Amino acid sequence: xxxxxxxxxxxxxxxxxxxxxxxxxxxxxxxxxxxxxxxxxxxxxxxxxxxxxxxxxxxxxxxxxxxxxxxxxxxxxxxxxxxxxxxxxxxxxxxxxxxxxxxxxxxxxxxxxxxxxxxxxxxxxxxxxxxxxxxxxxxxxxxxxxxxxxxxxxxxxxxxxxxxxxxxxxxxxxxxxxxxxxxxxxxxxxxxxxxxxxxxxxxxxxxxxxxxxxxxxxxxxxxxxxxxxxxxxxxxxxxxxxxxxxxxxxxxxxxxxxxxxxxxxxxxxxxxxxxxxxxxxxxxxxxxxxxxxxxxxxxxxxxxxxxxxxxxxxxxxxxxxxxxxxxxxxxxxxxxxxxxxxxxxxxxxxxxxxxxxxxxxx
Numbered sequence: 001x002x003x004x005x006x007x008x009x010x011x012x013x014x015x016x017x018x019x020x021x022x023x024x025x026x027x028x029x030x031x032x033x034x035x036x037x038x039x040x041x042x043x044x045x046x047x048x049x050x051x052x053x054x055x056x057x058x059x060x061x062x063x064x065x066x067x068x069x070x071x072x073x074x075x076x077x078x079x080x081x082x083x084x085x086x087x088x089x090x091x092x093x094x095x096x097x098x099x100x101x102x103x104x105x106x107x108x109x110x111x112x113x114x115x116x117x118x119x120x121x122x123x124x125x126x127x128x129x130x131x132x133x134x135x136x137x138x139x140x141x142x143x144x145x146x147x148x149x150x151x152x153x154x155x156x157x158x159x160x161x162x163x164x165x166x167x168x169x170x171x172x173x174x175x176x177x178x179x180x181x182x183x184x185x186x187x188x189x190x191x192x193x194x195x196x197x198x199x200x201x202x203x204x205x206x207x208x209x210x211x212x213x214x215x216x217x218x219x220x221x222x223x224x225x226x227x228x229x230x231x232x233x234x235x236x237x238x239x240x241x242x243x244x245x246x247x248x249x250x251x252x253x254x255x256x257x258x259x260x261x262x263x264x265x266x267x268x269x270x271x272x273x274x275x276x277x278x279x280x281x282x283x284x285x286x287x288x289x290x291x292x293x294x295x296x297x298x299x300x301x302x303x304x305x306x307x308x309x310x311x312x313x314x315x316x317x318x319x320x321x322x323x324x325x326x327x328x329x330x331x332x333x334x335x336x337x338x339x340x341x342x343x344x345x346x347x348x349x350x351x352x353x354x355x356x357x358x359x360x361x362x
Contacts, residue, residue: 004179010035020152022075023049026063031115032171033105057082061089071194071201077103091130095218099158105174108342116342117171119315126292138166140262247295248287255284261313271347299327
């Protein structure tokens with residue numbers, strides 16, 4: 001196993017992207033992820049890549065569209081309002097089936113909001129703010145190591161499915177430091193090999209083995225053709241719902257309380273479970289690792305004979321709660337423990353609120 005090094009989350013994310021094959025970064029500084037463009041500006045040129053600071057997040061996503069259309073492996077990052085500006089371009093990328101990796105180190109909102117951690121970008125990342133019918137697989141890691149592993153594999157996955165792949169990591173994860181084992185760098189795809197590896201990419205009129213012209217576009221003016229294209233995209237998305245869905249279930253059997261949480265909140269719930277155990281209350285946890293596709297099937301694992309409360313626990317006003325209710329499917333009422341605006345509860349606070357919910361059910 002690789003030796004662990006102590007790294008700040010944002011710098012570990014950037015290093016994982018480089019080692020995973022990302023060679024181009026277009027971005028704009030915004031707290032709490034500004035260390036990522038700083039790291040890329042310093043490191044990418046040394047590693048055979050290119051960094052370019054855009055004039056805005058609008059510029060960054062369209063530079064991404066152009067570079068990735070030519071076969072470049074692009075990694076981009078921003079935070080909440082910056083991602084909002086990118087979402088028109090994300091819709092274009094999905095329609096044109098152009099891959100890239102997108103990281104949102106999220107903060108509190110709405111609007112400009114604050115610079116403290118938040119999870120209120122759940123709808124933004126799982127429902128999308130761009131126009132039309134599209135989907136982006138989105139991962140929600142719980143620690144820096146898991147984020148590194150996901151980001152490292154994301155460029156290959158994006159290429160394989162010809163779609164952007166996104167990661168939602170709240171601001172706390174970007175700013176904290178943890179020991180992390182960095183994977184070995186993947187073999188680079190040389191420019192002369194892009195046409196063979198990505199036959200759909202714009203690599204020059206005479207670069208294709210069959211000599212045919214390639215067009216990358218999202219414009220389809222004929223309604224019949226656009227409908228056919230969207231239905232084709234959703235055949236892919238339906239397949240990805242089965243192939244990519246990931247979650248972790250902890251101590252569900254016999255649990256009186258089941259927390260549902262992702263990212264930083266899942267770590268607080270794990271501590272809250274220990275506090276509750278000291279009080280004689282068994283609690284379990286469902287942790288979505290993919291928030292799209294959401295692990296609805298995980299809720300069939302709940303011991304509904306023993307469980308009295310399913311609690312969506314999040315740093316928002318209850319955005320994930322909608323998916324939790326779909327997963328529970330009316331078998332139990334779903335409760336909410338939350339903070340928002342950049343406020344983070346303690347594990348003691350989570351445990352105390354969970355106890356009050358449980359007592360109200362008895």
